[in-house]
Amino acid sequence: MSESRGETLESILNELQGDIPEIEACAIVSVEGLPIVSALPADVDEAKLAAITAAMLTLGEKAAIELGKGELEQVSVKGSDGWVLVVQAGLNACLTVSTTANVKIGLVHIDVKQAASKIATMI
Amino acid sequence: MRKDDKGRIHFKIVFYGPSLGGKTTALRWLYAKVEGLQKGEFTSIEDETNRTLFFDYAPMSAGGRVLFDVFTVAGQKRHRHQRKVVLQGADGIIFVADSSPDQREENVESFEELKMFLGDALGREIPIVVMLNKRDLPNRMSREEMLDLLGLGGNVPIYETIAIQGVGVKRAFQAISREVILKRLYK
Numbered sequence: 406m407s408e409s410r411g412e413t414l415e416s417i418l419n420e421l422q423g424d425i426p427e428i429e430a431c432a433i434v435s436v437e438g439l440p441i442v443s444a445l446p447a448d449v450d451e452a453k454l455a456a457i458t459a460a461m462l463t464l465g466e467k468a469a470i471e472l473g474k475g476e477l478e479q480v481s482v483k484g485s486d487g488w489v490l491v492v493q494a495g496l497n498a499c500l501t502v503s504t505t506a507n508v509k510i511g512l513v514h515i516d517v518k519q520a521a522s523k524i525a526t527m528i
Numbered sequence: 529m530r531k532d533d534k535g536r537i538h539f540k541i542v543f544y545g546p547s548l549g550g551k552t553t554a555l556r557w558l559y560a561k562v563e564g565l566q567k568g569e570f571t572s573i574e575d576e577t578n579r580t581l582f583f584d585y586a587p588m589s590a591g592g593r594v595l596f597d598v599f600t601v602a603g604q605k606r607h608r609h610q611r612k613v614v615l616q617g618a619d620g621i622i623f624v625a626d627s628s629p630d631q632r633e634e635n636v637e638s639f640e641e642l643k644m645f646l647g648d649a650l651g652r653e654i655p656i657v658v659m660l661n662k663r664d665l666p667n668r669m670s671r672e673e674m675l676d677l678l679g680l681g682g683n684v685p686i687y688e689t690i691a692i693q694g695v696g697v698k699r700a701f702q703a704i705s706r707e708v709i710l711k712r713l714y715k
Binding site: 435438452453459466467471498 | 594
């Protein structure tokens, strides 16, 4: 059963990367910071991406609470070479996506939110 | 942190705080209501009035090889020695403060005791999150008053909770789990 669930989660990530080729890496990470499923290039370490996700969640949650922004939904980081997005996928997991700089970020937001909604029903 | 004979990593998380502040209630709520965590058997060492005598314990798993051994301490003053024993090997602390104004001193005493037991490790090697519990009390202390009381600045994550309804409990637990994993697994 867990195997089929894993395949389904993987297919969501594969679909996301198929739709937006500028997505270099994506992973589903538990809110505790443990990797669940990922689709990563060889040079990206799954544990590292999970750790980065955990750190972003911690800081994002603190910012949301301290500044009265309610429950955390998303954390975005933009560097000169691309974006990192962490989006809540239900109560137990989040979806982390790393993109190149030339991506249409609005499109990424739409697709990532749709993927996160699907993941939320499965975890 | 310890590894068991199956290669699984165990992290020890301890609910600490004054007597009747909601530690056991929070753990029981997590155990009974939270989906997304696999749980083992709930163990409780308590007296005939259901007051914790030594500790409550529930193992929880958030993912394959990582387990959280979650404990509460006995909050009554006379169980000081037991609390010290339960704290041994703790990887993370959830301090449960009581928002009732008549528990002002008990909150301070308990927090001071925790700081004394763990010394400089508290907040550095051993992360802590604070639950301001019983936020449904009509005469509750304000958040600012409680943070002043405990001498807490901006570095400790604070969660306003109602343990009996589970409000905020899961968030607080997820936060300490994440802090512990960041500190211990990904250091």
